Amino acid sequence: MEMVSITDVDTWNCLSREEEQRWREIRNMESWEYSESCSNCNKRQHQIVKAPQHIEVEVWCWTISCYACKKTTPVIWTNGESSRFIRESIRPNTFENLPCAIEQEYPLFKKGFKKTKNVEEHGNTCVHCGAYQGDWFVWHEYLEIAYEPESVSESKIILVALTEYEQLYYANPKQLFRMHHPRKGAYRDLCPDCYDLYKKKKI
Numbered sequence: 554m555e556m557v558s559i560t561d562v563d564t565w566n567c568l569s570r571e572e573e574q575r576w577r578e579i580r581n582m583e584s585w586e587y588s589e590s591c592s593n594c595n596k597r598q599h600q601i602v603k604a605p606q607h608i609e610v611e612v613w614c615w616t617i618s619c620y621a622c623k624k625t626t627p628v629i630w631t632n633g634e635s636s637r638f639i640r641e642s643i644r645p646n647t648f649e650n651l652p653c654a655i656e657q658e659y660p661l662f663k664k665g666f667k668k669t670k671n672v673e674e675h676g677n678t679c680v681h682c683g684a685y686q687g688d689w690f691v692w693h694e695y696l697e698i699a700y701e702p703e704s705v706s707e708s709k710i711i712l713v714a715l716t717e718y719e720q721l722y723y724a725n726p727k728q729l730f731r732m733h734h735p736r737k738g739a740y741r742d743l744c745p746d747c748y749d750l751y752k753k754k755k756i
């Protein structure tokens with residue numbers, strides 16, 4: 554029996570007209586993008602699928618030498634490509650609820666003041682001296698170990714709840730069929746069904 558992942562449960566939740574309008578505004582998308590429809594039956598070529606309520610994010614843990622006390626301390630970063638649904642690279646602070654979800658598994662990832670960004674935000678801290686390990690540094694380490702995943706000492710899947718806004722923001726267009734473009738006749742764009750009728754000269 555095939556296991557159904559929790560991330561599959563609420564996929565294929567298509568946006569309503571109003572939601573799609575907001576999605577276009579949020580994403581700065583033109584009204585014609587992903588709006589192609591069959592010129593005979595009006596079937597749309599794309600459906601805009603809302604991001605699921607929960608997504609799984611893979612978190613990697615490995616050790617570095619603390620820049621302050623020089624002792625060996627673990628750090629974590631998110632596997633940027635760990636979600637099948639989210640196309641953008643995922644960072645530990647990408648989703649509103651992700652930092653706290655990570656902290657529950659890895660208490661060393663906690664809120665602190667980041668001087669370089671002048672914000673209070675979650676980040677890696679040394680388990681010995683508490684010093685904040687800069688995002689930029691950890692991220693560069695992550696890029697390197699991405700090429701040698703055997704240096705990751707641990708990876709965990711963390712389930713994170715997306716906010717309503719994030720579910721809209723990360724909505725993805727899903728192409729339902731390939732459009733045909735007949736050279737002759739009145740129809741410019743035809744779905745496969747209507748193209749069949751066209752070839753049989755029924756439309």
Ligand SMILES: [Zn+2]
Pocket residue numbers: 591592593594595596743744745746747748
């Ligand atoms: Zn059609």
Ligand SMILES: [Zn+2]
Pocket residue numbers: 619620621622623624626679680681682683684
């Ligand atoms: Zn330290």
